[in-house]
Structure formats: C-alpha cells, structure tokens
Amino acid sequence: MKKTTFIFASVSAVVLAGCATFAGDDYQKMTKDMLNQSFETKGIAKHERLNQDGLQAACSEAEMTGKDLDATLRKRLEQEQLATIKMPSDGKYLGDWTKAEKIAQSGVGMAWNNKSDTVNGGNCYACHQMTKKEISFGNLGPSLYHYGKLRGNSEEVVKYTWGKLYNAKAYNACSNMPRFGHLNGLTETQIKDMTAFLLDPKSPVNQ
Ligand code: HEC
Missing domain, CATH: 1.10.760.10 (Cytochrome c-like domain)
Structure with missing residues (x-):
C-alpha cells in the first residue's frame, strides 16, 4: 500500500482535470466550492493546502482548457521556480x-x-x-x-x-x-x- 500513496498529489488539479469536458466557469466554481467544503483541516493537513500557487493555477487552467501554457508564461514560471532552488549549504551534492x-x-x-x-x-x-x-x-x-x-x-x-x-x-x-x-x-x-x-x-x- 505504501507505494500507492501520492503524498504530494495536487488534489485540485486531479479533480478538476477530470472535468475538462464540462469546463464552463460555473462548473469550475462548483467544483472548487465542493472541494473547499469537503476538505477539512485535520492534524498537519491544513485547509490552506487547497490554495494553489500561481504556477499550479496556470497549469490547472491549461489542463482544463486543453490549451498549453503560452511560451512566454512558461518561461517566466520556470525561471521563478529555478530561483527557489537552494544549492547544498556545504557545496556537497552527493550524500550516502x-x-x-x-x-x-x-x-x-x-x-x-x-x-x-x-x-x-x-x-x-x-x-x-x-x-x-x-x-x-x-x-x-x-x-x-x-x-x-x-x-x-x-x-x-x-x-x-x-x-x-x-x-x-x-x-x-x-x-x-x-x-x-x-x-x-x-x-x-x-x-x-x-x-x-x-x-x-x-x-x-x-x-
Ligand atoms: C507523482 C509522480 C512522481 C514522483 C513521486 C516522483 N517523480 Fe520524478 N518525475 C515524474 C515525472 C512525470 C517526470 C517527467 C516529467 C518531468 O521532467 O518533470 C519525472 C522526472 C524525474 C527526473 C528527471 C529525469 C530526466 O530524464 O531528466 C528525475 C531525476 C526524477 N524524476 C527523480 C525522482 C526521484 C528521485 C523521486 C523520489 C524522490 C521522484 N522523481 C518522484 C514524476 C514523479
């Protein structure tokens, strides 16, 4: 069982992607409302997990509309993510x-x-x-x-x-x-x- 647990799976992206063919604004709002109401804070899993960052929102949008990310936007998003990468504090990349x-x-x-x-x-x-x-x-x-x-x-x-x-x-x-x-x-x-x-x-x- 342990291998089937997708600990980081983006809940909203997965659920919303399933609705691609009905992707009207109302439908999207309804799905978001449903998620918001059914997911509760429990232990370390806080409700804020449902809040997408800008990149996740752009990728969900692309998934739902079936339109790939615009090349300029993709580049900007990737550069922003690149800037988050912290290299190892002691300069050593290879562990045990x-x-x-x-x-x-x-x-x-x-x-x-x-x-x-x-x-x-x-x-x-x-x-x-x-x-x-x-x-x-x-x-x-x-x-x-x-x-x-x-x-x-x-x-x-x-x-x-x-x-x-x-x-x-x-x-x-x-x-x-x-x-x-x-x-x-x-x-x-x-x-x-x-x-x-x-x-x-x-x-x-x-x-
Ligand atoms: C939920 C699925 C998922 C999990 C979990 C996951 N990966 Fe990946 N990984 C992918 C996908 C999909 C790609 C290919 C798309 C991409 O490049 O992002 C990928 C790409 C990679 C690549 C780049 C391969 C290349 O040819 O350049 C490496 C390295 C990698 N994963 C390592 C790991 C390691 C190590 C772990 C565990 C610590 C891990 N991944 C966990 C989905 C996953």
Whole structure:
C-alpha cells in the first residue's frame, strides 16, 4: 500500500482535470466550492493546502482548457521556480546512496495523521523504475534505471539532478513530480542521498 500513496498529489488539479469536458466557469466554481467544503483541516493537513500557487493555477487552467501554457508564461514560471532552488549549504551534492532506497520506497509523510517531525519518504517508485531488483513501480515518470550510467556525473548533470529533485517544475512548469526541496518534502540530507543514489556508479540504479 505504501507505494500507492501520492503524498504530494495536487488534489485540485486531479479533480478538476477530470472535468475538462464540462469546463464552463460555473462548473469550475462548483467544483472548487465542493472541494473547499469537503476538505477539512485535520492534524498537519491544513485547509490552506487547497490554495494553489500561481504556477499550479496556470497549469490547472491549461489542463482544463486543453490549451498549453503560452511560451512566454512558461518561461517566466520556470525561471521563478529555478530561483527557489537552494544549492547544498556545504557545496556537497552527493550524500550516502545506501540510505536512499528507503527514501525511494517510502510514501510516508504529510498526511493528516503524521506529525510535523515525521520523516517523509520520496515515494519515487510510485512513478519511476529505479533499480533492477524492485519490480513494483509506477510509470507516470520515465525509468531512472541506469540514470547515472547513461549521463555520467559532470558538474552540469549533478546540478541538474539536484535541482530537479529540489524543484521539478523549474525544468518543466507543469511537471507532475513533487517539488521535494521547495515544499519541504525531503530534507537537504535526503536530497543529497537521493542524488548519490541516481549518480553513484556503485548504486543499484547503475548496476
Ligand atoms: C507523482 C509522480 C512522481 C514522483 C513521486 C516522483 N517523480 Fe520524478 N518525475 C515524474 C515525472 C512525470 C517526470 C517527467 C516529467 C518531468 O521532467 O518533470 C519525472 C522526472 C524525474 C527526473 C528527471 C529525469 C530526466 O530524464 O531528466 C528525475 C531525476 C526524477 N524524476 C527523480 C525522482 C526521484 C528521485 C523521486 C523520489 C524522490 C521522484 N522523481 C518522484 C514524476 C514523479
């Protein structure tokens, strides 16, 4: 079960996307009202979670109208997201890959019954293949098996990988991948461990 929990899934985007064919203004308002009334603050899951930021609103709009984001707007949104990325405080991008399998497997975190100090997982397998050994994985995202083997670990690749994990929408505005660093889903140490998992030649990702 743990792998099927999409801890960061954007509730409103998913529900509203289902209504694309009836996307009149009234219908959209009704759906929003319904969401607002049915989602209650419970534990650490506050009602404010329903408030979309500008990027989410623009992506929901694009999804509902079936019109892709305008190129200029997309560029501006991605640049804003890029500006949120904090590089590791000590300049070291690569952590301990042996700790990352656990993070990739775990969908725990940010649920109403978690505590604010619960250690979150990244739930990567829910969307990605990563290693050969794990045969249960989702395919919403591309396979990451042999990620480092295929790309090497030049400075550019290391920084991109870090940035993608920190804020996936900086490189693809309406990406479905959670913004792990930006939304405090994973800690700096966890992102380091995950970056090493993807890039270290000894990691099972690259076997
Ligand atoms: C809810 C689904 C979802 C989850 C969970 C998720 N991803 Fe992704 N990821 C995607 C999608 C979709 C893409 C491709 C679209 C894009 O580039 O944003 C992607 C792209 C990526 C890429 C870029 C691949 C490339 O070829 O450049 C990396 C690296 C990545 N994910 C790593 C991870 C890791 C590590 C985790 C767990 C910490 C994770 N993802 C969790 C959906 C997800």
